[in-house]
Amino acid sequence: MTVASTSSTSASPSASPATSASGESLLSLRGLSKTFDLSPPLLNRMIERKGKSFLRAVDGLDIDIPRGTTFSLVGESGCGKSTVAKLVVGLHAATRGKIRFDGTDLTGLHASARGAYRQRIQMIFQDPYASLNPRWRVRDIIAEPLRSFSITSGRAEEQREVGRLLEMVGLSAQDGDKFPHQFSGGQRQRISIARAISSKPDFLVCDEPTSALDVSVQSQVLNLMRDLQAELGLTYLFISHDLAVVDFMSDYVGVMYLGRLVEAGPAQRIFEAPEHPYTRLLMDTVPDITMARRDRVPVTGEVPNPITPPPGCSFNPRCPLASDICRAQSPELVAREGGTRVACHAVTGADGSSGRPAGAAHSPGARARGVA
Amino acid sequence: MTAQSNTSPLLAVRDLSICFDTRHGPLRAVDGITFDLAPGEILGMVGESGAGKSLTGTAITGLLERPGRIDRGEIRFEGQRIDNLPAEAMRRLRGRKIGAIFQDPLTSLNPLMTVGQQLIQTIRTHMNLSREAARRRAIEFLSEVGIPAPDARIDQYPHQFSGGMRQRVVIALALCAEPSLVIADEPTTALDVSIQAQILDLLKRMCREHGAAVILVTHDMGVIAETADRVAVMYSGRVVEIGPVEKVVRAPHHPYTKGLMQSIPRIGSNAERLTQIDGAMPRLTDLPEGCAFHPRCPRAFDACRAAKPAPVPVEGGAVACHLYQGEPA
Numbered sequence: 239m240t241v242a243s244t245s246s247t248s249a250s251p252s253a254s255p256a257t258s259a260s261g262e263s264l265l266s267l268r269g270l271s272k273t274f275d276l277s278p279p280l281l282n283r284m285i286e287r288k289g290k291s292f293l294r295a296v297d298g299l300d301i302d303i304p305r306g307t308t309f310s311l312v313g314e315s316g317c318g319k320s321t322v323a324k325l326v327v328g329l330h331a332a333t334r335g336k337i338r339f340d341g342t343d344l345t346g347l348h349a350s351a352r353g354a355y356r357q358r359i360q361m362i363f364q365d366p367y368a369s370l371n372p373r374w375r376v377r378d379i380i381a382e383p384l385r386s387f388s389i390t391s392g393r394a395e396e397q398r399e400v401g402r403l404l405e406m407v408g409l410s411a412q413d414g415d416k417f418p419h420q421f422s423g424g425q426r427q428r429i430s431i432a433r434a435i436s437s438k439p440d441f442l443v444c445d446e447p448t449s450a451l452d453v454s455v456q457s458q459v460l461n462l463m464r465d466l467q468a469e470l471g472l473t474y475l476f477i478s479h480d481l482a483v484v485d486f487m488s489d490y491v492g493v494m495y496l497g498r499l500v501e502a503g504p505a506q507r508i509f510e511a512p513e514h515p516y517t518r519l520l521m522d523t524v525p526d527i528t529m530a531r532r533d534r535v536p537v538t539g540e541v542p543n544p545i546t547p548p549p550g551c552s553f554n555p556r557c558p559l560a561s562d563i564c565r566a567q568s569p570e571l572v573a574r575e576g577g578t579r580v581a582c583h584a585v586t587g588a589d590g591s592s593g594r595p596a597g598a599a600h601s602p603g604a605r606a607r608g609v610a
Numbered sequence: 611m612t613a614q615s616n617t618s619p620l621l622a623v624r625d626l627s628i629c630f631d632t633r634h635g636p637l638r639a640v641d642g643i644t645f646d647l648a649p650g651e652i653l654g655m656v657g658e659s660g661a662g663k664s665l666t667g668t669a670i671t672g673l674l675e676r677p678g679r680i681d682r683g684e685i686r687f688e689g690q691r692i693d694n695l696p697a698e699a700m701r702r703l704r705g706r707k708i709g710a711i712f713q714d715p716l717t718s719l720n721p722l723m724t725v726g727q728q729l730i731q732t733i734r735t736h737m738n739l740s741r742e743a744a745r746r747r748a749i750e751f752l753s754e755v756g757i758p759a760p761d762a763r764i765d766q767y768p769h770q771f772s773g774g775m776r777q778r779v780v781i782a783l784a785l786c787a788e789p790s791l792v793i794a795d796e797p798t799t800a801l802d803v804s805i806q807a808q809i810l811d812l813l814k815r816m817c818r819e820h821g822a823a824v825i826l827v828t829h830d831m832g833v834i835a836e837t838a839d840r841v842a843v844m845y846s847g848r849v850v851e852i853g854p855v856e857k858v859v860r861a862p863h864h865p866y867t868k869g870l871m872q873s874i875p876r877i878g879s880n881a882e883r884l885t886q887i888d889g890a891m892p893r894l895t896d897l898p899e900g901c902a903f904h905p906r907c908p909r910a911f912d913a914c915r916a917a918k919p920a921p922v923p924v925e926g927g928a929v930a931c932h933l934y935q936g937e938p939a
């Protein structure tokens with residue numbers, strides 16, 4: 239992240255080795271960063287003698303998502319996942335970095351030029367209620383993208399398509415007559431899924447798309463999303479805190495901590511042999527229906543304050559492996575055996591230990607440039 | 611379904627039914643629910659999306675809105691009927707004694723007020739505290755729900771919080787007056803596992819230390835398994851199975867509960883597809899005769915299409931399914 243963020247912010251337009259190597263990435267993020275200004279108004283600052291305060295929600299993210307695959311972001315609440323999602327769909331402007339979609343840098347585009355991509359990139363929001371207009375009938379909510387992108391011609395075809403979409407997500411065509419508040423939480427989430435896929439996007443950003451669904455409806459929706467992906471070649475940026483869901487959906491996984499990527503790579507590898515201490519902790523805290531760990535202890539230690547992150551590796555106050563270098567120097571992402579990238583001094587041996595090669599010999603200090 | 615005979619319940623729900631008046635007549639969304647909740651107990655509530663879990667919680671908190679109404683049954687809290695209380699009396703009860711965490715975190719927060727203003731207002735409405743004491747308490751509660759740097763964050767607006775942080779503010783709002791009954795509707799859905807554990811811990815602690823009782827609505831069976839004492843499974847407006855959590859999770863009786871347990875995705879299963887219960891829950895406008903689950907039930911037989919199964923006792927709980935009718939208690 240830090241490596242490539244510096245190179246990409248210094249505006250070298252072709253700084254996307256992964257893309258050129260595979261030539262297949264539909265979405266590439268390079269050094270993507272978002273800083274929020276949390277300062278109180280100037281007058282208050284003068285009265286209370288406070289300085290400006292900033293929050294780095296996303297810090298130098300490098301991600302490639304090959305066409306037709308699913309890349310999942312995981313990490314604890316507030317680590318920046320939704321901010322990445324909103325940057326990608328253009329709801330936030332990036333503070334730094336690039337968002338390349340199908341070869342075009344979206345960050346450099348004017349709002350008007352970006353419009354063309356709005357049909358191709360759709361989003362399912364984390365809060366299904368807030369994203370549905372309460373005064374519109376569900377029929378019109380779902381038909382709106384159909385109309386604005388002239389996907390259907392004529393009222394009859396539009397209604398047929400809306401009915402088909404509703405049935406696809408397990409609702410019925412007649413439900414189109416109702417308003418959002420007449421549905422349960424899970425039903426509303428399905429409405430927002432129907433709306434998001436109505437414009438036949440090729441890239442879908444899904445922010446906790448099934449978190450309000452019971453497990454059997456969740457299975458239906460996730461199976462449907464995989465079917466759509468197979469049929470239409472969809473590419474997903476997927477966000478979920480449910481690691482079993484992530485495991486099922488993903489080709490690639492990126493683990494975020496306090497705005498940064500700490501480990502990323504092929505999903506199977508991350509689940510089978512996680513290397514970063516935070517990823518390991520994350521995998522350990524999965525609730526268990528066997529109830530064997532009824533008194534499971536949460537990740538200990540103070541949740542860090544993103545406004546004044548700890549120096550060095552931001553995970554160091556909670557990390558069982560932290561050493562002096564961790565408090566001084568922020569670790570860079572380093573390519574590892576198995577196609578992953580990990581940012582941790584202990585894993586890469588920069589702390590003076592011999593490193594923690596997960597089963598295999600580690601590639602010494604190769605800079606992270608790999609896919610995903 | 612089965613009443614607990616020994617301790618007097620904090621909450622007793624009897625044959626609760628909720629319907630919506632429409633142009634085409636009333637639609638029954640909740641159909642005769644009965645359960646008890648003892649002080650200090652956590653009752654998990656799971657079930658199909660749209661089964662009526664949130665409506666049940668809304669009715670208990672007295673927030674059911676027209677055209678919805680309770681058309682049968684009663685709700686008792688500390689022995690007193692609350693389903694017919696005047697709005698003002700209910701409003702006082704809610705917040706002070708009954709805390710509610712709703713499914714839509716954003717809609718329960720005022721976007722124009724800072725998080726702190728909202729917390730302080732709630733605390734001062736229900737507790738006799740000075741502004742400064744209320745603010746200290748608010749900060750304490752933000753830190754209890756795992757918001758980092760609460761003393762800085764308290765002066766921010768809801769939109770400056772992440773989805774999971776907003777959810778936690780809603781939880782803090784519901785719990786800050788230490789209610790004796792908490793209705794928690796999907797309180798941890800958008801939270802990662804470690805924060806989730808912290809919130810569940812907080813709920814458990816309130817039960818243990820203050821004897822508070824919790825109705826925990828969630829689709830996350832792991833959360834239920836770790837937190838709840840008993841669990842009620844809902845399908846199409848009815849409780850189809852209720853019992854001690856380890857019984858229902860490990861050895862479910864009802865075919866719907868069995869399907870639900872099999873649908874839980876597991877890490878490392880390398881599944882091509884997730885198990886799902888095929889079909890959809892019936893619409894309120896065309897509920898099937900007999901057992902509402904029969905069009906999807908792998909074990910349906912003639913009786914299922916003819917009559918609604920009544921709950922019968924099984925191993926410390928009850929199940930409503932014709933397969934178990936007549937089984938001795």
Ligand SMILES: Nc1ncnc2c1ncn2[C@@H]1O[C@H](COP(=O)(O)OP(=O)(O)OP(=O)(O)O)[C@@H](O)[C@H]1O
Binds near residue numbers: 422639662665
């Ligand atoms: N205002 C309303 N008008 C008409 N029907 C409604 C209204 N509110 C809820 N319903 C219906 O009542 C049923 C139960 O809704 P409820 O919100 O209780 O479901 P739920 O079990 O909480 O589901 P979920 O898990 O999806 O949140 C649903 O079928 C819903 O469509």
Ligand SMILES: Nc1ncnc2c1ncn2[C@@H]1O[C@H](COP(=O)(O)OP(=O)(O)OP(=O)(O)O)[C@@H](O)[C@H]1O
Binds near residue numbers: 314
């Ligand atoms: N509009 C905003 N103004 C100020 N700060 C913001 C804004 N949006 C997000 N933040 C902050 O940025 C950080 C990351 O937020 P984000 O919503 O991306 O988290 P998340 O990973 O999606 O968390 P969750 O799992 O809780 O949804 C948080 O500390 C949040 O408070």
Ligand code: SF4
Binds near residue numbers: 516
């Ligand atoms: S860099 Fe140090 S503190 Fe950070 S995760 Fe690795 S060992 Fe822990």
Ligand code: SF4
Binds near residue numbers: 909914932
């Ligand atoms: S009553 Fe019949 S249809 Fe209903 S769950 Fe039992 S076996 Fe299945």
Ligand SMILES: [Mg+2]
Binds near residue numbers: 364
């Ligand atoms: Mg989020």
Ligand SMILES: [Mg+2]
Binds near residue numbers: 423424663665713795
């Ligand atoms: Mg609900």
